[in-house]
Structures are given as C-alpha cells and as structure tokens.
Amino acid sequence: MSARLGIWLGLFGLTLGLSLTSLGPDWLRVYPDAWVLPLKDSISGAMKWLVEQANFGLFTFTQATRGLAWLIEQPYNLVRNLLESGFMDGVGRRAEQIVPPVSWLAVIAAVVALGHYAKDWILALVVGLAFTYLAVFGQWESAMVTLASVLIAVPIGVGVGLWLGILAYRHRSFELILKPVLDLMQTIPIFAYLVPILFMFGFGPVSALVATVIYAMPPMVRITIMALHGVDPEVVDFGTMAGCNRRQMTWRILIPAAQKHLMVGVNQVIMLSLNMVIIASMIGAGGLGFDVLSALRRLQIGKGFEAGIAIVVLAIAIDRLSQAFAERAGRITAKPTGPLWRRYPRSTLVLGVLVITGLLGLVWPVFQTFPERSALTTGSFWNDGIKYLNINFFDTFEAVKLFFLNFFMLPVKRFFLGIPWPWALVMITALGWRFGGWRLALMALVMAALIVVTGLWEKAMITVYLCGASVVIASVIGIPVGVLAGVSARAGSVIGVVIDTLQTLPSFVYLIPVVMLFRIGDFTAMVAIVAYAVVPAVRYAAHGVRHVSGNLIEAGVVCGCTRTQILRHIRLPLALPEILLGLNQTIMLALSMLVITALVGTRDLGQEVYIALVKADVGRGIVAGLAIAFIAIIADRMITAGAKAARIRYGLEETHG
Amino acid sequence: MTKPAKLACKALWKVYGDSTAVGHVFGAEIFPPDSSVLDNFGLIGAVQHASLDIAEGEIFVIMGLSGSGKSTLVRLLAGLIKPSFGEIFVDGQDLLKMSEKELIELRRHKMGMVFQHFALLPHLSVLQNVAFPLIIQGMDKPSAQGRAAEVIKLVGLEGREHYFPRELSGGQQQRVGIARSLAVEPELWFLDEPFSALDPLIRREMQDEFLRLQAMLKKTIVFITHDFDEAIRLADRIAIMKDGCIVQVDTPEGLVLDPATDYVREFTRHIPRDKVVSIGAIMQQGDGAGDGIPASAPIAEVAKQVVASDVPLRVIDAAGAPVGKVDREAVIAVLVGE
Numbered sequence: 002m003s004a005r006l007g008i009w010l011g012l013f014g015l016t017l018g019l020s021l022t023s024l025g026p027d028w029l030r031v032y033p034d035a036w037v038l039p040l041k042d043s044i045s046g047a048m049k050w051l052v053e054q055a056n057f058g059l060f061t062f063t064q065a066t067r068g069l070a071w072l073i074e075q076p077y078n079l080v081r082n083l084l085e086s087g088f089m090d091g092v093g094r095r096a097e098q099i100v101p102p103v104s105w106l107a108v109i110a111a112v113v114a115l116g117h118y119a120k121d122w123i124l125a126l127v128v129g130l131a132f133t134y135l136a137v138f139g140q141w142e143s144a145m146v147t148l149a150s151v152l153i154a155v156p157i158g159v160g161v162g163l164w165l166g167i168l169a170y171r172h173r174s175f176e177l178i179l180k181p182v183l184d185l186m187q188t189i190p191i192f193a194y195l196v197p198i199l200f201m202f203g204f205g206p207v208s209a210l211v212a213t214v215i216y217a218m219p220p221m222v223r224i225t226i227m228a229l230h231g232v233d234p235e236v237v238d239f240g241t242m243a244g245c246n247r248r249q250m251t252w253r254i255l256i257p258a259a260q261k262h263l264m265v266g267v268n269q270v271i272m273l274s275l276n277m278v279i280i281a282s283m284i285g286a287g288g289l290g291f292d293v294l295s296a297l298r299r300l301q302i303g304k305g306f307e308a309g310i311a312i313v314v315l316a317i318a319i320d321r322l323s324q325a326f327a328e329r330a331g332r333i334t335a336k337p338t339g340p341l342w343r344r345y346p347r348s349t350l351v352l353g354v355l356v357i358t359g360l361l362g363l364v365w366p367v368f369q370t371f372p373e374r375s376a377l378t379t380g381s382f383w384n385d386g387i388k389y390l391n392i393n394f395f396d397t398f399e400a401v402k403l404f405f406l407n408f409f410m411l412p413v414k415r416f417f418l419g420i421p422w423p424w425a426l427v428m429i430t431a432l433g434w435r436f437g438g439w440r441l442a443l444m445a446l447v448m449a450a451l452i453v454v455t456g457l458w459e460k461a462m463i464t465v466y467l468c469g470a471s472v473v474i475a476s477v478i479g480i481p482v483g484v485l486a487g488v489s490a491r492a493g494s495v496i497g498v499v500i501d502t503l504q505t506l507p508s509f510v511y512l513i514p515v516v517m518l519f520r521i522g523d524f525t526a527m528v529a530i531v532a533y534a535v536v537p538a539v540r541y542a543a544h545g546v547r548h549v550s551g552n553l554i555e556a557g558v559v560c561g562c563t564r565t566q567i568l569r570h571i572r573l574p575l576a577l578p579e580i581l582l583g584l585n586q587t588i589m590l591a592l593s594m595l596v597i598t599a600l601v602g603t604r605d606l607g608q609e610v611y612i613a614l615v616k617a618d619v620g621r622g623i624v625a626g627l628a629i630a631f632i633a634i635i636a637d638r639m640i641t642a643g644a645k646a647a648r649i650r651y652g653l654e655e656t657h658g
Numbered sequence: 659m660t661k662p663a664k665l666a667c668k669a670l671w672k673v674y675g676d677s678t679a680v681g682h683v684f685g686a687e688i689f690p691p692d693s694s695v696l697d698n699f700g701l702i703g704a705v706q707h708a709s710l711d712i713a714e715g716e717i718f719v720i721m722g723l724s725g726s727g728k729s730t731l732v733r734l735l736a737g738l739i740k741p742s743f744g745e746i747f748v749d750g751q752d753l754l755k756m757s758e759k760e761l762i763e764l765r766r767h768k769m770g771m772v773f774q775h776f777a778l779l780p781h782l783s784v785l786q787n788v789a790f791p792l793i794i795q796g797m798d799k800p801s802a803q804g805r806a807a808e809v810i811k812l813v814g815l816e817g818r819e820h821y822f823p824r825e826l827s828g829g830q831q832q833r834v835g836i837a838r839s840l841a842v843e844p845e846l847w848f849l850d851e852p853f854s855a856l857d858p859l860i861r862r863e864m865q866d867e868f869l870r871l872q873a874m875l876k877k878t879i880v881f882i883t884h885d886f887d888e889a890i891r892l893a894d895r896i897a898i899m900k901d902g903c904i905v906q907v908d909t910p911e912g913l914v915l916d917p918a919t920d921y922v923r924e925f926t927r928h929i930p931r932d933k934v935v936s937i938g939a940i941m942q943q944g945d946g947a948g949d950g951i952p953a954s955a956p957i958a959e960v961a962k963q964v965v966a967s968d969v970p971l972r973v974i975d976a977a978g979a980p981v982g983k984v985d986r987e988a989v990i991a992v993l994v995g996e
Contacts, residue, residue: 235777238738242839242848243791244766253794257781 009435016428020419029421037456041620048200048619070207077153077206084108084145102145104358104369105136107351112318114347119325131318139376140289140311147288147315150206150281154213154274159267162218166225167251176226186219189630191280191593196613196622199284204617209286217273224266228259264327271323272504275316280597283614289315293513297600302387302517303380309513313506387517402524410470410523417466422458426450429635437642444638448631457606457628464605464632467523467598468591471530475587479535480580483542487576488568493543503536511594516601526598534590541583545576575651581644585637592633606632663711663747664878665735665846670708670744672730675701684743704730706902708744717872717879721889721925722899729850731899732882736771736848737761748846766795770839774851776831778823778838784810785819788838795842809837812871829860833867840875847877854884865891886925890934898922910934932958932992937984940992941973946983950974953981957992964989 023030055062082088088100103111109132116125135144169176195212202208232255240254256263282290289312296305362369391398420428426449433445452461486496511529519525549572557567595607596614606629613622669690673680679699683691690707705727712718722728733739735746737753746753748764756764770791778787785806792802810819813833823831832852839847852868853861865888872879883889889896890910897907898921906918914934917923937960938953950972951960964971970985 233775233777235773235775236779238733239771239773239777241738242736242765242769242771243794244762244764245794246762249794253790254779257779260781 012428012431016420016424017416019421019424020416023419025421029423030419032422032453032456032458034456036454038454040455041618041624043620044623045618045620048197052201066201069211070202073153073157073207073210077149077210080152081146081149081206084149085142101359101362101369103355104362105141105371106358107355108145109133109136110354111351112322114351115322116325118347119322119329124321124325128318128322131314134314135311136371137377138307138311139371139373139378140292140308141371143287143289143292143308144311144315145288147275147286147290147312150210150213150286150288151271151274151319154210154217154277155267155271157210158214158217158270158274159221161214162221162266162270163225163263165218165222166229169222169226170229170255171247179222183219183223185630185634186215187589189626189633191216191277191596194626195281195284195596196610196617196619196626199614199617199622200619205285206287208284209281212281212284213274213277213286216277217270220269220273221266224262224269225259228262228266229255231262232258261327264323268320268323268327271319272316275312275319283596283611293510294600297512297516300516301380302513303378303383305513306383306517307378307380309510313510316506317502383517390518398518402519405527406524410466410527413470414463414466414523417462417469418459420462422453426453432639433635436639436646441638441642445635448635452628452631455624455628457609457625460604460606460609460625461628461632463603464592464595464607464629467526467603467605468530468588468595468632471527471534471591472584472587474527475531475535475538475591476584478531479538479583479587480542483539483544483580483583484546484568484573484576486539486543487546488572493547496539496543500536500539503532512597512601521601523603525601526603529598529601530591530594533594534587537583537586537590539583541579541586542576545579545583546572548579549575578644578647578651581640581647585640585644588636588640589633592629595629664714664716664749665712665880666710666747667735668709668745668747670705670731670734670746671703671742672705672727672734672739673701673703673742675699680742703727703902705734705741708734708904710897710904710907712878712880714878715876717881717892717894719881719883719889719893719896720899721883721886721896723884725901726899727902728882728884728899730902732848732850732880735880736769737765766791767842768844769846769848770842770844771848772832772835772839772850772852774854776823776828776835776855778831778834780823783820783822784815784826784834787823787834788841791838791842806837806841809841810834812840813837813867827860828856829864832856832864836868836871840871845878847879849879849881851882851884853888861888868892886929890929898925911936911939915939930958931995932956932961932989935992937973938981940988941982941984942970942988944970944983945980946970946972946985948972950978950980951984952976957989961989961993 051062087098087102112132113125113129116128169179198208198212236258240250282294289308292308293305429449430442430446433442486493511532515525515528557571596610599607599611606625609625696703720728734741789802789806815833853864898905906922914926936954947969948971953973965986970983972980973982975981
C-alpha cells in the first residue's frame with residue numbers, strides 16, 4: 002500500500018517539476034495551431050448540410066424542425082398572450098389589442114387559490130405575497146414571460162419523461178439503451194446542446210423551450226422508472242389477478258400507486274425548467290433571465306439584482322406550490338356535493354375576480370396592469386449599498402481577492418498550464434488505469450487526446466484549474482459542514498433549510514452579488530461556482546455520516562470510543578463512498594456553471610461556448626461543449642469507480658454488481 | 659378425493675438462474691433432475707416437481723416456512739409467473755396453453771386473490787377498491803358499486819364504504835382485500851398468507867370469519883400460510899413444503915397420525931392431538947352404549963362425555979350406523995399425550 006502511495010507521490014512530484022521548470026520546446030506546452038484537426042469546421046459543414054439539404058423523402062430536415070417549432074409555439078403563444086401581452090389583431094406596430102391579458106389581480110387570486118387548494122392558508126399567503134412582490138416591484142411582465150415558458154416546458158417535460166419512463170419499465174431492452182443515454186445527458190453540460198438547438202430552431206423562445214425540455218426531462222424519466230419498479234409487487238400481482246390488460250395496469254394501477262414519487266419528479270422538472278429558462282435567455286427565452294443577463298452585460302448591478310430576486314421569489318413560490326401538490330397526492334379528501342359554485346368555490350372565485358378586474362380594467366387601467374408609476378424599485382438602494390461597501394471596504398475585499406489569487410488560484414493555474422500535454426495524457430491514462438482498469442484508461446486517453454487535437458488544450462486546462470480550485474474550496478467548506486449536519490440533529494435542521502434554499506436558486510443568481518463585490522475575473526467566477534456547487538458536498542456528506550449503520554456506532558461506543566474517535570474511525574471511513582459521490586456531483590455542478598461564469602470574463606471552455614453562442618458558430622460550440630463533457634465524463638467515471646472500490650472494500654456492495 | 663380436480667398441477671417446476679442452463683436441465687433425458695444437477699448448473703429450484711389435485715369446494719392449505727417455495731407455488735397456480743416446466747389445469751384446461759386474452763378473461767371471472775399485505779389501492783375508497791375488479795371487467799359503475807356494497811356488507815364493513823385504506827386497521831384492510839377478491843364471484847380463491855400481517859387476536863377472529871364465509875360460499879380455496887396451527891384449523895387438506903419440494907399432502911389428522919418425515923413430525927409434535935384426531939382413529943371393534951358419537955368428531959369435543967361414562971360408548975358413521983366403540987382409557991391416553 003505504502004509503496005503504491007510512494008509511486009503516485011513520485012509521479013505527482015515529477016509532474017510538478019515538469020510544470021515548473023518549463024523544459025523542452027514550446028510545442029510541448031502550447032499545442033501548435035498547425036496540428037489542429039479542423040473538427041469544428043466539419044461539424045459546422047455537417048450541420049449546414051443537415052439544415053439546408055437533408056431530406057427524409059417526404060419532408061426535409063428543416064421542415065421537420067419548423068413543424069416541431071410550430072407545434073411548440075402555438076401553446077406557448079397562447080399562454081404568453083394570456084399572461085403577458087394579450088391577444089392581438091394584425092402584426093407589428095399596427096397590431097391592436099383585442100383582448101387584454103389576464104389582470105395581475107386575477108393571476109394573484111389564482112395562485113392564492115392554488116395555494117389554499119394544495120395545502121393551507123399559509124401557503125396561499127406565501128405565494129400570494131410572492132406574486133404581489135413581482136407586481137409591486139415592476140417585474141410583472143418579465144415574470145409572466147418566464148412563467149409562460151415554465152408552464153409550457155413543464156407539461157412537455159413531464160409528459161415525454163413519463164412516456165419514456167413507462168416504455169423503459171415495460172421493455173427491459175429499451176431501459177438498457179436509455180440508461181447510458183440518461184447518464185450521458187447528466188454529465189454533458191447544457192451548453193453542449195445549446196448551440197445545435199440554436200442552429201436548428203433559430204434564436205427565440207422555441208429554441209429556449211426545446212433546450213429547457215431536454216435539460217429538465219432526464220430526472221423525470223429516471224424517477225418514473227424507479228417509481229414504477231418501486232410499486233409494491235403485491236399490488237402489481239393484484240392488478241394481474243383482477244385481469245387488467247396492459248393499459249389498465251399502467252393507468253389504473255401503476256401510475257396511481259406511484260403517484261407520490263412521480264410528483265417528486267414533476268417538482269424536479271419544474272425546478273430544472275426554471276433554472277434553464279434563465280440560462281436559455283441566451284438563446285432567446287426573454288423574461289427575467291434576459292433582464293439579468295442584459296443587466297450583467299452592462300454591469301447595472303441594481304437592476305440585475307432586482308431581476309435576480311424576482312427569479313428567486315418566483316422559483317420559491319412555484320417550488321413550494323409544486324411540493325404541496327406532491328404531498329397532496331397522497332392525501333384524499335371526500336368530494337363535496339351541491340351546485341357547481343359550491344363544489345368548486347375557489348375556481349368560481351378566481352373566475353369572478355378575472356371577469357370583474359377585466360371589466361373594471363377597461364375603465365380604470367390599475368385593475369388591469371399594476372401602474373408603473375407606483376412600482377417600487379430597490380435598484381438605487383442596491384447601487385448605493387454596493388457603492389458604500391466598495392468605498393468603505395474596498396481594501397478588505399481587494400485583500401481577500403488578492404490573497405486567494407496570489408496564493409491559491411494563480412499557482413494552481415500555472416501548475417496546470419505548465420504541464421506538457423503529452424505528459425498530461427500519460428498521467429490521465431495512468432489515473433484511469435488506477436481507478437477503473439484498462440477500459441477507463443483507454444476512454445480517458447481517447448477523450449483527452451480529442452481535446453488536444455481540437456486545439457482546446459489550453460482552455461481545457463483553464464477549465465480544469467477553475468473547476469478544480471472551486472471544487473477544492475467547495476469541499477473544504479462543504480464536507481465539514483455536512484459532517485456537522487450529519488452528527489448533530491440541531492445543526493442538521495438549520496443547515497438543511499439553508500441547503501434547500503440554495504438549491505431552489507437558479508445558478509444565474511449566484512453571480513450577481515459576487516460581481517457586485519469583486520467585479521469581473523477568475524476570483525468572482527470561483528466564488529460563484531463554489532456557492533452553487535457546495536450544496537451536494539454538504540448534502541452527501543451529511544447523508545453518508547448520518548446513515549452509518551447504528552450497530553457499528555453501538556459497537557464503537559461499547560469499545561469505549563469517544564465521540565471524536567467514533568467520528569474519525571467509524572463514521573468518516575464508512576461515509577467515504579457517499580462523500581466521494583457528493584464530490585462527483587460538486588464537480589458536475591461546477592462544470593455546468595462554466596458558461597455562466599464566462600459572462601464575468603473567464604477564458605475557459607465556457608467562454609468558448611459563449612462565443613460560439615453569440616456568433617452562432619455550431620462547430621465551435623459543439624466541440625467546446627464536447628470538451629467540457631469529456632472532462633465531466635472522465636472525472637465522473639474515475640470518481641464513481643473510486644467510490645465503488647471503496648464500497649466494495651467495506652462490503653457495502655457485491656464485487657460483481 | 660372422488661370429485662374431479664378443480665385445479666391441478668403435474669410435475670411443476672420453477673427454477674431460477676441462467677436461462678440456457680434451465681433449458682439444458684429440462685431438455686436432458688434424466689427427469690426429474692435431482693438437486694445435485696441443479697447445483698451443478700448454479701440453479702435454484704424454488705418449486706420442484708410439484709403435483710397436486712385440488713378438488714372443488716376444498717380448502718387446500720399449502721404450509722411451509724419462509725423460503726420453502728409456497729409463495730412461488732401459489733403464484734404459479736394463479737398464473738402470475740410462468741413455470742420452468744410442468745402443467746397446470748383449471749377445470750381440465752391447460753393454463754399454460756391459454757393466450758394472454760384467455761388468461762385475462764379467466765382471471766376476470768374465475769379467480770380471486772387475497773394478499774399478505776392487502777395490496778389495496780391507496781388512492782381509492784373502500785367502495786372503489788372493491789368495485790375495481792368489476793370496473794376492469796367493463797361493468798358499468800352503478801352496478802359495480804351496487805355489487806361492491808353487497809360484498810362489503812358480507813365481510814362486515816358496512817358503513818365504511820367511503821373510508822380510505824389508510825383510515826382502517828389491519829384487520830379491516832384485509833376484510834376489504836377479501837371483499838375485493840370475492841366481488842367477481844370467483845370459483846378459485848387464492849389466499850397468500852392473508853392473516854400473517856395481523857395481530858394474533860385479530861388473526862383468530864379473521865380465521866373464524868374466513869370459515870364462516872367459506873361455509874356460505876363453498877369456493878375452491880388455495881390458502882398459503884407459515885403457521886401450522888392456522889393450517890390445522892382451516893384445512894381440509896394440507897401440503898407441507900420444504901426447500902421447494904412438497905413433503906407430504908394429507909388431512910390434518912393424517913399428518914398428525916402418520917407424518918411422512920421427521921420434518922413433518924417436528925411440526926405436529928406440539929399440536930394438541932385431541933383437537934385434530936377424530937374418534938374414528940381410536941375406536942375399537944364392537945358396539946357400545948349411548949346414542950352414538952360421530953366417528954369424525956375430534957376427540958376434544960366429546961372427551962368429557964366419554965370420560966364421564968363408565969362403559970364404552972357407541973361410535974357411528976355419517977349415516978348413523980354403528981361402526982365401533984370408544985372407551986375412557988383410549989381417550990385419556992390421547993389427552994395425556996401418549
């Protein structure tokens with residue numbers, strides 16, 4: 002064991018030496034442009050052919066994508082007209098509004114009614130206040146555009162996910178094909194498919210919706226498969242004995258019995274959609290995400306912050322509502338009887354508010370739209386606050402930033418950039434072999450080599466450095482916090498609330514306050530990534546430490562271990578596999594933050610994707626996206642293999658499983 | 659049994675493991691394969707060479723400890739899983755040769771099943787749960803609910819039609835399970851450890867309830883249990899299973915008086931014989947005094963009468979004709995456990 006450790010330490014020392022001494026010719030460090038394979042041009046060419054010439058006999062590729070776009074656009078336009086713009090007659094400037102959108106009062110009445118229906122008056126109050134906030138602080142229209150996107154993306158994501166899940170449940174072979182695809186989709190960052198979608202569907206809400214659905218659907222498929230397999234086998238047997246055919250079995254037995262778990266999937270789809278709808282504003286989603294994005298681009302801190310808070314408020318309101326619905330699914334209440342308005346008091350009320358405010362709105366516009374003049378703005382407050390902080394504490398912030406930059410980030414950066422790429426390939430292969438045998442070694446080598454030959458090596462190393470540094474910091478903060486949460490119940494409940502809230506926030510939001518304090522640059526990017534990626538480190542560590550078998554703890558206590566000894570000798574080693582999986586998730590989240598941090602001027606693969614997005618350069622976008630995906634896959638496979646080896650060592654998993 | 663078999667299986671096997679190995683084992687010329695052959699191929703024989711004839715109107719209990727294959731056997735008989743080898747006949751029809759459609763029809767109209775953990779649908783009320791199999795058949799809602807209400811009354815849950823499963827106690831939930839399985843008036847009634855998840859007191863009450871229902875309905879019953887006392891109490895005949903094999907099939911009395919193996923003897927040892935053994939088993943030749951004791955009566959029921967009498971008493975058969983006599987000594991010998 003120690004001999005092996007020695008070898009690895011030696012190899013690391015050698016790498017460090019090679020990195021610092023810069024021996025040998027330049028091409029060892031900077032891959033020469035002349036050797037770059039023109040992969041991105043080929044991909045651009047192929048996409049161009051696909052869009053301009055591909056023909057499936059009956060229809061062309063473009064017709065297919067346009068047809069699909071049209072199909073998605075219809076319900077989207079309907080909902081958007083309903084919520085935001087109203088129904089128009091004519092086009093362009095001469096368009097006249099024939100029916101106004103649903104008034105803000107009616108929307109608030111509707112969410113309050115939903116809150117009361119799903120749970121109680123407290124929830125009704127919370128969501129009502131959230132939506133009132135959106136109106137009062139002048140975010141109404143953008144929020145309604147975002148809401149419209151979510152309202153369309155979620156049913157599609159849930160429906161298609163459910164359908165795929167049912168298919169996979171019914172046909173074992175389909176599940177075997179689907180599983181690796183889902184795994185891959187989870188490791189490939191969203192940005193890898195933003196550009197091709199942009200190319201196929203054009204800049205606009207439809208592209209954004211397609212990207213959102215693709216991003217938000219995989220957990221639904223997974224949860225559906227799991228929930229259906231999790232249905233009590235006796236209940237399935239009962240269904241068979243009652244003589245259900247396949248359709249009856251699915252819709253009358255399996256789906257209702259799995260309803261509670263399925264609702265968790267729906268909640269996941271909603272949260273991911275909300276997260277993505279904002280990222281998707283880069284390809285034309287509009288709404289709150291666009292507000293944040295444009296404010297960030299112009300460094301209008303106050304405005305960006307306001308829109309960011311609006312996103313958080315909307316996300317929390319929708320999350321609480323959908324969670325309440327998920328819990329309600331297990332609860333059945335007797336149906337009241339009587340006339341229609343008595344049976345549906347809430348719907349009647351909302352309908353009443355809708356009609357009355359609609360009519361009143363024709364005379365007094367305040368009932369229709371919240372008057373812009375009365376809208377509160379906190380923009381200047383935030384601007385002043387930032388100004389105050391920057392004037393008075395500039396030196397402190399600067400000192401912190403410089404300290405991290407000089408003593409942590411820059412050395413790490415120099416180390417990664419200094420490694421000669423041929424040696425790096427050797428090391429990656431060796432690591433792959435160490436964790437997962439020759440298969441993983443080969444895969445790691447091929448993927449790393451592809452990054453090299455496409456000329457992205459330098460940017461990939463910056464990516465690795467940025468993510469690596471962030472992951473280290475996230476782990477240093479997250480794992481101890483998680484362990485604390487796992488050991489102490491009281492700390493656990495407090496930390497749980499904080500973590501839940503952090504997870505509800507879309508990734509975008511993290512950027513805003515950090516930019517305000519540290520301005521643009523790598524350090525800002527790192528702080529934002531850490532804030533976003535720390536969640537799984539905490540969660541998995543807490544879970545791992547908490548779920549060590551009670552017998553083992555008792556055995557430790559009987560042996561006379563102190564609490565510290567129990568933690569050190571029993572809980573931590575046994576929680577190691579879980580902690581590793583948390584680390585894995587942290588890396589994935591860090592990588593998925595990349596394109597967002599590109600907004601603050603990093604020079605990594607995220608920037609490459611971002612540039613490709615702006616220029617609509619498909620080949621460049623796909624190649625850079627794939628490079629991120631390759632890094633993610635290599636890290637994922639190595640850590641998963643390591644975690645599995647640890648589980649096998651502790652006898653928590655069978656050798657062959 | 660002279661009646662024709664309602665449900666029968668011949669040389670039934672369920673083997674788990676590699677499918678090509680399974681094919682190989684049952685394609686071989688040596689049949690039946692013994693356990694060493696299965697071991698060689700790395701197969702697990704959950705049910706091995708089971709042959710049964712279950713008569714119409716009979717309560718047939720399959721008894722075995724966990725892992726003995728009793729649950730697998732009942733699932734094979736109900737057609738829920740496919741056997742590796744063998745035949746199953748329902749009313750003389752080969753279950754395994756039926757199409758999916760015929761099977762569904764058979765289940766909809768001829769079979770009912772009660773499950774250990776009730777398997778009620780949590781999102782439906784008691785009434786909807788019981789009506790569910792009828793709705794599945796395509797019956798219209800009012801008639802289905804009308805019929806469901808009748809069965810609910812039968813199992814004594816009147817007034818709780820609109821409760822949901824989680825609002826009921828375990829015993830009540832299983833009553834719903836029983837009502838649901840009876841709603842379609844099945845001819846074959848499978849009960850898979852129906853009372854095992856219940857408290858001992860409730861279990862006894864439910865056993866009485868079960869006997870009351872069966873006295874009215876006269877179904878053909880396959881009843882699974884791991885509780886030998888329960889088997890003795892309910893069964894017309896018992897099949898004892900061990901490691902996938904049926905060790906012995908006999909009446910409760912037969913098992914107690916003539917256990918085929920030490921394993922069966924071990925089970926019967928603590929069974930109070932006077933409750934199982936009938937007068938007929940200890941009577942002697944000749945004739946005695948009195949109006950006559952039925953030969954089929956368990957000893958415990960008539961012990962007091964026999965012991966109180968100074969002379970041997972007359973034993974009669976079902977038709978009332980004298981068939982022998984029984985004296986005090988014979989009864990006391992059983993009571994003190996000789």
